[in-house]
Amino acid sequence: MIRAFFRSPSGIAGSCGVLLILLDSIFAPIIWGKRAKAFNVLQGDKGPSGKHWLGTDRLGHDIFYQLLVATRLTMEMALGATAIAILVGIPLGAGAALLPQRLRMIALRGLDTLIAFPSLLIAIAFAAVLNPGKTSAVVGVGVGLSFSFGRVASSLTLAIRDREFISAARVVGVGRMRLLVRHVLPNIADSLAIATTVSIAASVVTMAGLSFLGLGVQLPSIDWGRMLTTGVGSFYLTPFAAIGPGVAIALAALAFGFVGEALARASNPVLWANAGGGTSPRSTCDADTERADDPHESDAANVLEVNDLTVSFPIDKRREPIVRGVALDLAPGEMIGIVGESGSGKSLTAMAIAQLIPHPGQVGGRIALNGKDLQRVPLKDVDRTLGTSLAVVFQDPMSSLNPAMKIRNQLIEGARHHRGLSKAEAVLAARRRLREVNLPTPERQLERYPHELSGGQRQRVLIAMGLMNEPSVLIADEPTTALDVTVQAQIMDLLAGINAEHGTAVILISHNLALIAQNCDRVLVMYAGRVVEEMTAEQLKTQALHPYTQALLGAVPDMSQPRAEPLVSIPGQMPDVHSVPAGCAFHTRCALAVERCSIERPPLLLQTDRHRVACWVATGEPSAELPAHASVAAGEAS
Amino acid sequence: MALTTATLVPEGRTEAGRVAGLLSSPWLSFLRRRIISVVVILILLATVTFSLVRLIPGDPGIIIGGTSSTRAEQMAIDHRLGLDQSFLTQYGHYWSNLFHGNLGTSFVTQDPVTRILKQNAGASLQVAGAALLVVLLISIPGGIVLGALTRDQRHRQVENWFTAIASVIGALPELLVATLLAYFFALQLKIFPVGGTGGLTALVLPVVAISLRPIAILLRLVRVETLSALSTDYIRTARSKRLPTRTLYLRHVLPNVVTAALTIGGLLFADLIAGTVIVEAVFARRGLGTTLVNSVLSRDYPVIQGMVLVLGVAVVAANAVVDFLLASLDPRQISR
Numbered sequence: 001m002i003r004a005f006f007r008s009p010s011g012i013a014g015s016c017g018v019l020l021i022l023l024d025s026i027f028a029p030i031i032w033g034k035r036a037k038a039f040n041v042l043q044g045d046k047g048p049s050g051k052h053w054l055g056t057d058r059l060g061h062d063i064f065y066q067l068l069v070a071t072r073l074t075m076e077m078a079l080g081a082t083a084i085a086i087l088v089g090i091p092l093g094a095g096a097a098l099l100p101q102r103l104r105m106i107a108l109r110g111l112d113t114l115i116a117f118p119s120l121l122i123a124i125a126f127a128a129v130l131n132p133g134k135t136s137a138v139v140g141v142g143v144g145l146s147f148s149f150g151r152v153a154s155s156l157t158l159a160i161r162d163r164e165f166i167s168a169a170r171v172v173g174v175g176r177m178r179l180l181v182r183h184v185l186p187n188i189a190d191s192l193a194i195a196t197t198v199s200i201a202a203s204v205v206t207m208a209g210l211s212f213l214g215l216g217v218q219l220p221s222i223d224w225g226r227m228l229t230t231g232v233g234s235f236y237l238t239p240f241a242a243i244g245p246g247v248a249i250a251l252a253a254l255a256f257g258f259v260g261e262a263l264a265r266a267s268n269p270v271l272w273a274n275a276g277g278g279t280s281p282r283s284t285c286d287a288d289t290e291r292a293d294d295p296h297e298s299d300a301a302n303v304l305e306v307n308d309l310t311v312s313f314p315i316d317k318r319r320e321p322i323v324r325g326v327a328l329d330l331a332p333g334e335m336i337g338i339v340g341e342s343g344s345g346k347s348l349t350a351m352a353i354a355q356l357i358p359h360p361g362q363v364g365g366r367i368a369l370n371g372k373d374l375q376r377v378p379l380k381d382v383d384r385t386l387g388t389s390l391a392v393v394f395q396d397p398m399s400s401l402n403p404a405m406k407i408r409n410q411l412i413e414g415a416r417h418h419r420g421l422s423k424a425e426a427v428l429a430a431r432r433r434l435r436e437v438n439l440p441t442p443e444r445q446l447e448r449y450p451h452e453l454s455g456g457q458r459q460r461v462l463i464a465m466g467l468m469n470e471p472s473v474l475i476a477d478e479p480t481t482a483l484d485v486t487v488q489a490q491i492m493d494l495l496a497g498i499n500a501e502h503g504t505a506v507i508l509i510s511h512n513l514a515l516i517a518q519n520c521d522r523v524l525v526m527y528a529g530r531v532v533e534e535m536t537a538e539q540l541k542t543q544a545l546h547p548y549t550q551a552l553l554g555a556v557p558d559m560s561q562p563r564a565e566p567l568v569s570i571p572g573q574m575p576d577v578h579s580v581p582a583g584c585a586f587h588t589r590c591a592l593a594v595e596r597c598s599i600e601r602p603p604l605l606l607q608t609d610r611h612r613v614a615c616w617v618a619t620g621e622p623s624a625e626l627p628a629h630a631s632v633a634a635g636e637a638s
Numbered sequence: 639m640a641l642t643t644a645t646l647v648p649e650g651r652t653e654a655g656r657v658a659g660l661l662s663s664p665w666l667s668f669l670r671r672r673i674i675s676v677v678v679i680l681i682l683l684a685t686v687t688f689s690l691v692r693l694i695p696g697d698p699g700i701i702i703g704g705t706s707s708t709r710a711e712q713m714a715i716d717h718r719l720g721l722d723q724s725f726l727t728q729y730g731h732y733w734s735n736l737f738h739g740n741l742g743t744s745f746v747t748q749d750p751v752t753r754i755l756k757q758n759a760g761a762s763l764q765v766a767g768a769a770l771l772v773v774l775l776i777s778i779p780g781g782i783v784l785g786a787l788t789r790d791q792r793h794r795q796v797e798n799w800f801t802a803i804a805s806v807i808g809a810l811p812e813l814l815v816a817t818l819l820a821y822f823f824a825l826q827l828k829i830f831p832v833g834g835t836g837g838l839t840a841l842v843l844p845v846v847a848i849s850l851r852p853i854a855i856l857l858r859l860v861r862v863e864t865l866s867a868l869s870t871d872y873i874r875t876a877r878s879k880r881l882p883t884r885t886l887y888l889r890h891v892l893p894n895v896v897t898a899a900l901t902i903g904g905l906l907f908a909d910l911i912a913g914t915v916i917v918e919a920v921f922a923r924r925g926l927g928t929t930l931v932n933s934v935l936s937r938d939y940p941v942i943q944g945m946v947l948v949l950g951v952a953v954v955a956a957n958a959v960v961d962f963l964l965a966s967l968d969p970r971q972i973s974r
Contacts, residue, residue: 010805106675109675110675110678110679110682113953113954115905116904116905116907116908116953117908117950117953118908118909119912120912120916121908121911121946121949124915124930124931124946125946127934128934128942128946129690129693129694129695130695132934132935205809205811206912208811208813209811209813209912209916212919213916213919213931214935215931215934215935228813228814232813232817235820235821236821236825239821242814242817243818246811246814246817246818247814249811249814250806250810250811250814253811254805254806257805257808257809258805261805354878356874356877356878358790359791359792360790360791383882386880387879387880391878392875392878394874394875394878396871399871399872400871400872400875401872401875402873402876402894403894403968403970404893404897404968404969405889405890409889413879413881413885413889414879414881417881417882417885449969449970462875465875465879
């Protein structure tokens with residue numbers, strides 16, 4: 001975290017600024033105290049000159065040196081107010097969070113309201129009670145800011161109270177005080193550090209406002225706010241008398257603000273993620289976007305045809321293909337499965353077909369929907385073509401519905417836009433779809449919000465949503481992974497039913513081979529961004545050829561398997577994008593690999609009827625025949 | 639038996655069922671909880687205001703009247719403030735006066751505080767209200783556009799410049815901004831009047847002065863919220879429906895961003911009220927802020943109490959409105 005902090009420009013600039021301000025407030029009164037106090041009435045209200053860099057005030061004080069010296073009082077007051085805010089706020093917030101349920105709710109709501117009171121107003125109220133001056137300003141601003149600390153402390157206490165390590169520490173018998181100091185404080189230190197710097201910045205500005213209103217520092221003491229007030233009075237004679245302290249206040253607020261922001265960035269890199277990751281460079285083969293080795297004959301009857309699909313992302317300023325040369329076709333009413341471990345590129349393939357690859361990813365190859373090549377469809381019609389003939393059901397139904405919209409509006413908007421249905425027609429269609437996905441009382445479901453439905457119900461809604469425009473292709477990306485086992489079977493039955501009744505072709509993406517074998521007509525097995533085997537579900541069960549597919553089959557737990565036997569797993573890991581091995585990407589994990597596998601990549605070749613496989617060993621060609629080709633491929637290994 | 643038949647009838651089918659459904663709806667319990675908490679907070683606020691005078695260390699009579707005042711004068715002050723009565727009597731009086739709309743009379747002008755309030759509230763509300771409108775109307779669309787521009791790490795230059803400029807503007811005190819604006823636009827360019835309370839043109843500079851900082855803060859927040867909304871699964875779902883960009887942003891992104899913006903907007907409104915106090919002083923505008931500051935300086939306690947109470951109620955009311963809006967935009971808030 002500290003490294004990240006000092007790596008960000010705002011962290012460096014902010015901490016330099018803060019350091020300067022602190023040094024100045026310590027040493028300036030000692031070094032320049034006399035020069036700041038010296039005055040010459042005859043030289044009053046003069047603009048900047050070589051002698052007085054920021055000019056002079058009415059009595060002829062040098063504004064620049066006054067500014068440097070006034071830093072101490074300004075900082076003392078800001079730090080004092082922040083100290084009060086911390087001392088009052090943290091016990092207040094932590095205490096509120098530890099109250100019993102009902103009282104806690106009331107206390108926290110009260111805290112929320114108190115935060116809304118501007119600290120300037122609270123400080124004015126304090127000035128009304130105490131004599132307006134330094135003390136009332138520091139106490140008032142401190143109390144005003146304490147509520148935000150209270151809020152931070154309360155939410156942190158609540159969040160941490162139930163975490164495992166705290167209970168663990170309790171079980172071990174660590175005392176409360178030790179618990180707080182050793183275990184809780186380090187965990188909330190980040191947030192407190194952020195709140196502290198932000199609070200110092202806020203107090204500098206608020207104090208200046210108070211001084212300006214005559215309710216802060218009283219003459220002859222001077223802080224930046226008091227100087228600003230004096231400067232504003234003679235603004236029209238010499239604006240620098242006001243601009244000087246104004247800029248000082250702004251710079252100080254900026255410095256502390258920057259530090260707070262850099263701390264926030266460093267402690268929560270996910271939220272602020274925009275720093276480019278630095279990984280080591282490496283070489284890859286650029287000849288990876290070649291055409292599919294075994295071009296599929298074009299069949300006009302297919303609802304979907306994909307050829308030579310590549311998806312690439314820039315990594316270290318190079319484009320890395322992550323999905324390479326995928327080809328597939330889908331007949332009307334067919335259900336195919338794409339299976340592979342995570343990282344195999346199966347989801348990216350699906351997203352690429354649905355044209356949902358996020359920036360800066362790039363999709364290459366040919367995708368034809370209902371015989372229409374998407375690249376040839378005029379740009380203005382692409383959305384309608386996709387919106388009416390292809391739908392996607394995503395993995396996590398809990399987060400895939402818009403929480404702020406009623407189910408009804410989420411269901412009907414696509415149909416209304418693409419098919420120009422009236423609202424009444426669209427609602428009628430929506431009801432019909434909800435009934436088809438077996439949701440009881442569709443009228444009532446339509447009026448609900450997503451948070452009122454269970455996960456299984458939401459997935460049904462998402463499927464119904466996909467069906468609204470009667471698409472010819474439905475892509476289901478791990479549709480059951482996030483659901484309970486009992487619900488999983490229901491959702492799969494539903495998809496199978498839709499496939500059978502409506503003739504909607506389905507692409508089912510899953511890492512679960514058994515699920516795919518049970519439901520699909522055909523299966524594509526993907527490894528490291530490529531299709532390594534393609535076959536019918538029947539063939540999968542008995543005649544799988546590729547060693548990877550066989551390994552996957554072996555990894556499927558089977559009821560007949562004796563409990564005592566350990567579960568089979570594939571040794572090694574799926575290579576990441578950076579380090580896909582040369583030759584067959586699987587050879588490093590393959591028990592059958594021969595020399596050729598590490599040199600030359602096996603093409604996806606038709607074996608028997610509808611069965612394609614990319615493996616030298618399985619196709620019975622374990623020895624190399626074209627060394628010229630191999631030398632090109634060998635370049636990949638470096 | 640009656641219980642089982644009742645559960646068999648689908649809720650909301652019959653008229654009676656609909657009414658019952660409404661009464662037990664989460665909305666009603668939400669409203670009840672919010673109203674209770676607002677009432678509790680208002681009672682606390684009034685009590686704190688009441689205590690202001692009683693908290694003055696020493697004898698308020700001497701402090702208010704000054705050390706040169708005679709004992710009789712000091713007694714008169716104590717009597718007018720009701721300080722010569724028992725605490726409970728004072729508290730009871732205070733409440734009964736509040737209910738009769740009586741906030742006392744000013745020591746300085748002898749005017750009823752309610753009249754002073756009426757004379758000044760309008761001017762302040764104009765500034766704060768106009769500023770709030772400006773802040774929301776600029777920050778929400780602006781932040782969404784910036785978020786859309788910089789999504790998926792596009793336009794890094796735009797992002798860097800925006801962040802830098804917004805941080806600087808966010809650090810500028812209203813005081814300095816107001817003064818600079820007065821200098822350039824009123825004195826040098828003579829486009830707007832230097833001060834005063836009359837007319838729309840006199841409103842421009844104060845509103846700009848207090849809006850800049852909240853705009854900078856809210857723009858950044860809305861941008862980040864837009865970015866996180868754009869990366870959600872539900873936006874991906876909406877994208878998969880191939881809706882036009884306009885619909886995607888207006889129907890799917892905006893409502894989810896507005897909830898976050900409003901949460902902060904409530905706090906910013908309080909900031910705007912504080913800013914109003916400052917700019918009223920800079921631009922010599924009549925208003926609650928000027929009145930409050932003057933009454934503190936002249937120790938005019940009845941007026942101070944009145945102002946603190948009214949400004950406090952404004953903050954509480956703004957928060958209640960925000961809560962209500964949030965609940966109607968994001969149904970999940972109701973059950974909280």
